Amino acid sequence: MAGQRRSAVDRSANSDLAAAFEDGSAYIPYLAVGDPSYERSKAYVEALARGGADIIELGLPFSEPIAEGPTIQNAIVRALEGGMSPELFFQFVEELDVDVPLVCMTYYNLIYQYGRTAGDGPGPEAFVEKAASAGISGFVVPDLPAEEADPLRAACDEHGLDLIFIVAPTTEGDRLERMMQRVSGYVYVQARLGTTGARSDVSDQTTASLDRLADYDLPKAVGFGISGGKQAERIVANGADGIIVGSALVDIVADGVENDEPTEAVADRLETLSRELKAGAQRGYEARQANVDAK
Amino acid sequence: MSTDGKFGDYGGQYVPEALMPAIEELTEAYEQYVLENKDGFMDEFRERLADFGGRPTPLQRADRLSERYDLDIYLKREDLLHGGAHKLNNALGQVLLAKYMGKERIIAETGAGQHGTATAMAAAHLDMPCTIYMGERDINRQRPNVFRMKLNGSEVKPVTTGRGTLKEAISETMRDWATTVETTHYVIGSVVGPHPFPVMVRDFQSVISEEAREQTIEKTGSLPDSVIACAGGGSNTMGSFAKFVDDESVSLYAVEAGGSSLRVDEDAGVAPNSASLSTGNEGVLHGARTKLLQDTAGQIMESHSVSSGLDYAGVGPELAYLVDTDRVTPVTVDDDAALEGFHRLSQTEGIIPALETAHAFGYLEEHHEELSGTVVVNVSGRGDKDLETVIEETDARDVPNAPDMSMFSGGGM
Numbered sequence: 001m002a003g004q005r006r007s008a009v010d011r012s013a014n015s016d017l018a019a020a021f022e023d024g025s026a027y028i029p030y031l032a033v034g035d036p037s038y039e040r041s042k043a044y045v046e047a048l049a050r051g052g053a054d055i056i057e058l059g060l061p062f063s064e065p066i067a068e069g070p071t072i073q074n075a076i077v078r079a080l081e082g083g084m085s086p087e088l089f090f091q092f093v094e095e096l097d098v099d100v101p102l103v104c105m106t107y108y109n110l111i112y113q114y115g116r117t118a119g120d121g122p123g124p125e126a127f128v129e130k131a132a133s134a135g136i137s138g139f140v141v142p143d144l145p146a147e148e149a150d151p152l153r154a155a156c157d158e159h160g161l162d163l164i165f166i167v168a169p170t171t172e173g174d175r176l177e178r179m180m181q182r183v184s185g186y187v188y189v190q191a192r193l194g195t196t197g198a199r200s201d202v203s204d205q206t207t208a209s210l211d212r213l214a215d216y217d218l219p220k221a222v223g224f225g226i227s228g229g230k231q232a233e234r235i236v237a238n239g240a241d242g243i244i245v246g247s248a249l250v251d252i253v254a255d256g257v258e259n260d261e262p263t264e265a266v267a268d269r270l271e272t273l274s275r276e277l278k279a280g281a282q283r284g285y286e287a288r289q290a291n292v293d294a295k
Numbered sequence: 296m297s298t299d300g301k302f303g304d305y306g307g308q309y310v311p312e313a314l315m316p317a318i319e320e321l322t323e324a325y326e327q328y329v330l331e332n333k334d335g336f337m338d339e340f341r342e343r344l345a346d347f348g349g350r351p352t353p354l355q356r357a358d359r360l361s362e363r364y365d366l367d368i369y370l371k372r373e374d375l376l377h378g379g380a381h382k383l384n385n386a387l388g389q390v391l392l393a394k395y396m397g398k399e400r401i402i403a404e405t406g407a408g409q410h411g412t413a414t415a416m417a418a419a420h421l422d423m424p425c426t427i428y429m430g431e432r433d434i435n436r437q438r439p440n441v442f443r444m445k446l447n448g449s450e451v452k453p454v455t456t457g458r459g460t461l462k463e464a465i466s467e468t469m470r471d472w473a474t475t476v477e478t479t480h481y482v483i484g485s486v487v488g489p490h491p492f493p494v495m496v497r498d499f500q501s502v503i504s505e506e507a508r509e510q511t512i513e514k515t516g517s518l519p520d521s522v523i524a525c526a527g528g529g530s531n532t533m534g535s536f537a538k539f540v541d542d543e544s545v546s547l548y549a550v551e552a553g554g555s556s557l558r559v560d561e562d563a564g565v566a567p568n569s570a571s572l573s574t575g576n577e578g579v580l581h582g583a584r585t586k587l588l589q590d591t592a593g594q595i596m597e598s599h600s601v602s603s604g605l606d607y608a609g610v611g612p613e614l615a616y617l618v619d620t621d622r623v624t625p626v627t628v629d630d631d632a633a634l635e636g637f638h639r640l641s642q643t644e645g646i647i648p649a650l651e652t653a654h655a656f657g658y659l660e661e662h663h664e665e666l667s668g669t670v671v672v673n674v675s676g677r678g679d680k681d682l683e684t685v686i687e688e689t690d691a692r693d694v695p696n697a698p699d700m701s702m703f704s705g706g707g708m
Contacts, residue, residue, distance in 0.1 A: 064595050066469045066473075067311040069470070107579075110593045113578055113591070116576070122576075142311050147315075167312065170476065170477075171316070193476065194473055
């Protein structure tokens with residue numbers, strides 16, 4: 001890391017998320033917890049870890065996922081129909097046998113309502129406390145912009161958890177600054193406008209976003225639309241510190257449901273794609289280093 | 296009234312990051328064009344509302360209902376606005392604003408189809424390409440409205456996720472907007488969503504209460520004692536109340552759809568009503584903190600009402616605030632009483648109301664003894680769009696004041 005750096009506010013939060021970026025090419029997969037059932041989902045998440053995941057984003061399904069494309073919407077419907085709830089989500093996290101930091105990705109209403117369930121009245125504190133004790137390291141909340149995030153940020157600081165924000169292609173100037181004052185762990189760089197979903201190209205918007213973030217001293221992970229090793233390689237070679245992959249993995253789960261495949265077969269495919277993505281990210285990092293050395 | 300987007304703790308801007316710049320751009324446009332009349336925006340809006348929309352709408356004394364209830368009942372005839380409902384006030388305002396902002400394309404959601412048809416009319420009138428998202432189930436329930444949108448040149452995209460009703464259509468429109476935000480304006484159909492939508496839609500709709508207030512004073516010499524309006528998302532409600540909020544002597548009643556029951560079925564995730572003001576609790580949906588129908592975990596419930604225009608699990612944040620501060624009284628009317636109200640207004644006043652509007656007349660029948668003096672009821676829309684539903688629903692239950700249904704029963708039509 002060279003050049004002039006602007007540091008985000010020091011949260012000295014939780015060291016696992018930063019540590020996950022040490023090799024310069026973090027692989028961060030996403031699955032909706034409970035898709036298509038509690039037990040299968042557990043086997044799938046464990047397969048991601050075997051496939052080389054450095055962090056795993058666990059989706060806690062919300063009934064109105066406005067930032068998701070059709071693939072993840074359908075996964076969320078399957079998970080909700082399978083009975084997934086915040087309580088079961090925490091049980092799932094506690095039972096999970098993986099040695100990888102876990103990030104909870106969900107919508108604000110579930111975080112906000114948990115306090116009511118816990119008897120505290122609505123607010124994020126009870127959810128964050130429970131998540132911390134279950135073993136969650138941080139949160140991504142797609143419908144919570146920096147402007148509304150102070151209560152959750154405060155609760156995260158109290159329990160030593162990270163709060164990750166999504167930087168969109170349209171995020172710049174004051175908005176970017178406001179967000180960078182509140183972010184910790186890593187920055188989720190949204191590769192293009194729109195919703196989640198697997199695609200095969202690399203957007204110019206990604207490079208522009210990475211350039212805008214170059215001065216900030218926090219790992220940048222690019223997500224939205226990454227589906228294969230080649231793409232992962234190009235994105236990391238272009239300056240990303242990691243890649244986030246959701247829909248391409250959820251597609252495998254959906255295929256498994258559609259073709260009635262056994263759990264192990266689906267888990268194997270998830271592990272195989274994970275290895276490909278991680279290897280692609282690593283090649284991208286090597287290419288970037290070679291480029292730096294050449295200069 | 297607040298312009299910072301918060302009503303007490305309600306309101307705010309809970310939207311994906313990709314939409315925030317558009318929301319900021321819209322907030323600035325709202326402040327300049329709507330609040331400050333930049334470039335004569337509001338003058339053009341008023342002129343088009345008059346020439347294209349047919350404003351002002353009349354305030355009519357309902358003689359037979361007044362006699363029936365021993366009250367002085369006045370009807371604010373929004374059913375006579377072009378398109379047959381109050382929805383045009385907002386749709387015309389927002390499509391015109393999009394033009395002033397230099398946007399090239401309009402998107403909108405619709406439930407019953409009233410907002411969709413109003414937006415399609417406004418888009419055709421102002422020459423803007425327009426795409427309307429509508430739940431598949433609603434498309435099947437509201438075929439004439441779908442055809443009207445297509446006649447006006449709009450594209451209608453079916454939404455198949457979830458139960459295929461209004462809340463899924465809103466989510467899907469937000470997704471389109473997240474992709475096309477740089478060129479596209481989202482014309483939201485009610486006083487819901489992130490700031491500035493709740494205040495902007497209220498301001499476009501408040502022409503209802505501005506006229507009704509003047510007309511009541513002109514006709515009776517004083518302010519009304521009560522104003523009654525039905526409430527789903529709350530746009531005709533806020534439109535009817537806005538200019539009366541500061542008149543403390545005027546009681547404001549928001550009539551929600553009680554559906555078949557006010558109880559919720561937590562296991563099924565269904566609330567067989569749409570009474571978020573009366574029975575909901577605080578949460579975050581579609582960009583705003585407001586009162587919602589949700590289960591204990593915070594998952595949004597499927598609402599239900601015989602009137603698809605009231606069928607929404609949330610409500611405008613300003614209404615939630617006005618209820619919490621006791622300025623607005625939320626009340627409910629069930630499906631049966633709404634149907635009776637539909638038939639009663641048709642028979643006694645020669646006005647066939649929308650099923651949404653019929654809830655207000657259901658309330659009048661059940662609670663007229665608690666009211667006194669002059670009562671203004673907003674006739675938010677006309678009932679032509681609901682005739683098939685009314686035939687079906689009247690036939691399926693025992694509605695005491697319905698006409699002889701024998702020639703329409705059992706699929707005979």
